[in-house]
Amino acid sequence: MVLGIFIYAFKTDFSVLFKIPEQWPKPIYSFDKNPLTQEKIALGRFLFYDPILSKNNTVSCASCHSSYNAFTHVDHALSHGIDGRIGTRNSPALMNLAWHKLYMWDGAINHLDMQALAPMSHPDEMGEKIDHVVYKLQHTTHYPALFYKAFNDSIITGEHLLKSISQFMLTLVSAEAKYDSVMRGQSEFTQQEKNGYIIFKQQCASCHQEPLFSSFEFENNGLPMDTVLNDIGRMKITKNQNDSLKFKVPTLRNIEYTFPYMHDGRFNKLSAVINHYERGIVKSNTLSKKLQTNMVLTSNEKVDLIAFLLTLSDKKFLFNNQYNFPKELLPYLNK
Amino acid sequence: MRLFIGLWFWFMVYIGNAQSTVMHALTFTHIYGKNTFALDSVCYPVQHTDSISFSHLSYYISNIELVYKNKTVWKEENSYHLIDVENIYTQAFHIYTPQSLVYDHLVLYIGIDSTTNVSGAMGGDLDPTKGMYWTWQSGFINLKLEGQYKKSGFKNQEFQYHIGGYQNEFNTYRKISLKTAAKKDMDIWVDIEKLFSNTDLSVQHHIMSPGKEAVLVSEKFASMFKLK
Incomplete structure (x- = not known):
């Protein structure tokens, strides 16, 4: 009892x-x-x-x-x-x-x-x-x-x-983005967001798996290596050639606010990211199996896809007053 | 009244346990070949032509067991001991076994097992403030040895061995099995010179991450430990 x-x-x-x-x-x-x-x-x-x-x-x-x-x-x-x-x-x-x-x-x-x-x-x-x-x-x-x-x-x-x-x-x-409320049946996507969701599911969802929008696996997404940073990614840890240029798949939640994108922040805009998947992919032995063929989208489809990605923004998360600077800390800083 | 009887019962159990437990002291004595091992200023000759000195030695002893005819008859719980040559209090500790336990081998491991390596932050000897946990890549350093070797190609003639790694082919967690008569205290001698057999320190002066080189060193752990 x-x-x-x-x-x-x-x-x-x-x-x-x-x-x-x-x-x-x-x-x-x-x-x-x-x-x-x-x-x-x-x-x-x-x-x-x-x-x-x-x-x-x-x-x-x-x-x-x-x-x-x-x-x-x-x-x-x-x-x-x-x-x-x-x-x-x-x-x-x-x-x-x-x-x-x-x-x-x-x-x-x-x-x-x-x-x-x-x-x-x-x-x-x-x-x-x-x-x-x-x-x-x-x-x-x-x-x-x-x-x-x-x-x-x-x-x-x-x-x-x-x-x-x-x-x-x-x-x-x-977990309080518009996407989440649509999934719970509490609101609806616009037509554009709906179209974008379909494209997302066809083109992106194999790595950026719902509901967390990541598989949390390591993939080489075909970025050309930055010759200043020479970052080999996961291979540095596993010392395995098969892991060369692989990085963890990031979540797409709140992507509107997390620019710049990629492990080295090379892209400032979502459109640049989409362009990379369309025509920027560098082929190599470790390139993700899911990226063997380039993504082909019309300019309208790109706009729709971005409209969907913006439904992953969670304002309640961003402005949650349990998460920001605790004012009680202020008197103690640098003491 | 019931409370009193209850307390009496637990007290008797406690006394009973206390009486049937044997305390053994495990002592680790460090040597370098035929010499006693000491940090700083003491130089040991290497192959008549060179000399080596040490500034740091620490390592983990874990998962201590007593074995009889290849069967484990006793296991220490939460068995993690950090041995640091700079701190004499870490070089001996007690284990408590049931009375009249029959065993023919003392088994211990050098390093930290893979399960503990992936279990997050822990306290005591496993606390990351002890300097035995890598920061840039998760995992315990199983053995840390630093010093100077005249022909080391590195600045200040230094060499550093941080031997660790818990995954698959890079695992450096090693079992040591020592034949023993059932006696109360056990003196374990640890010969550091054994770590350098077939090693050219002028080439191999730094091992700082898990990998093949660390595994090769860990394969020598077993030869270092002897029961006196």
Whole structure:
């Protein structure tokens, strides 16, 4: 009986913090090892917005992952870091992360918990060491208390630091676009959007699978290699020739806000992306099997396709006040 | 009253458990060939012509088991131990086994198993602040060895071995099986020189990611460990 009440309480609590949208698959993230709580999510949100995670306290996660742009860095082809340094890849949009199998464009990271370690440590991003971040947090006036609230322990550890950042990122679920309400039968596509949806299903959906709009697999989409960056993608991690030039298929949700596009941000406009699939594909051994024939669209069809892609914009996600800068952090910044 | 009886019961169980448990000390002593192993300033000769010194050595011992006639008779739970030569307190620890356990082998693993490698953030010796987790690519560093070798072609004559990798052909997690009589404490000797057999450090001075080179080094782990 007591146990029953306990389980029930836990269940209701959890479903408020994280809802699996209707008809979506089960998440991959194992919540049982890091059960969401209000306090941990709030702590994770603080950390996400706090530049204390970087070596010189100038760059936070949010510097390259802004909530108003579906958590990417709009207008910046490559990620920026401390001391004006520039990385080699386009910062990915953050949403629906509980459904990803691997993280980063090349799948270098195998678990959401370990994801934040990469930008935190990279010399061209935050350039910091996690043990030093823990040291800095421990010596603030406010973080030991926040960690105590969240984990019942004011001694800060790397595990608790990473798990709380995960918790905040897990709450970034985008499933309230016009597309979603049409699928639920609550609104209707315009004729143009309808046409675009048909084209999407014929031409794009094999990789950008609904409802998450990605297969989360690695594919070579035929981009000519940038000879400055010389980025071989997934092969860098697997050291397997068959993975040369493959990158993770990105979601198309909120694509209106996540330009520029591709792993190196080479295209500024959706029309440029469509043109690439029409006549820009470079053939090679690892080219995706799904891209062996070029896409052929009339100019009207292109407009229709873009009209459909815009139905994936989720304003509730972009302007959710649970996701933006926590004002309570303001008095503590750089203290 | 019922509460009292309940508590008494648990107390008796607790006492019973305490009495039937044996505490064993596992001690790791590091040597370099015939010499004791020490960090910094101590140079060891290599093939009469060169010398090597070390600035860092740490590695994971995990999933400790006792085995009798090829059957596991006891397994340590949450069995992860980071051994760091700089920190003497990490070089010995206790295991607790049931009394009158019969076994003929002590089995332990160097490194972290693949399941743990994909299980997200963990604490204790597995905490990423311990410096044994790669940041740019997920995975534990199973063994970290750094130092100087005169003929290393690298700046400051340095060499760095960060041996890890948990996937398929790049797995560097290695089983060590040591024959033992059923005794209380176990002294394990670890010979670092064995890691460099058939290795030309002037060519192979850096191994910093999973791959073939790391696997070759990990294949020497088993020869390093001896039970005294």
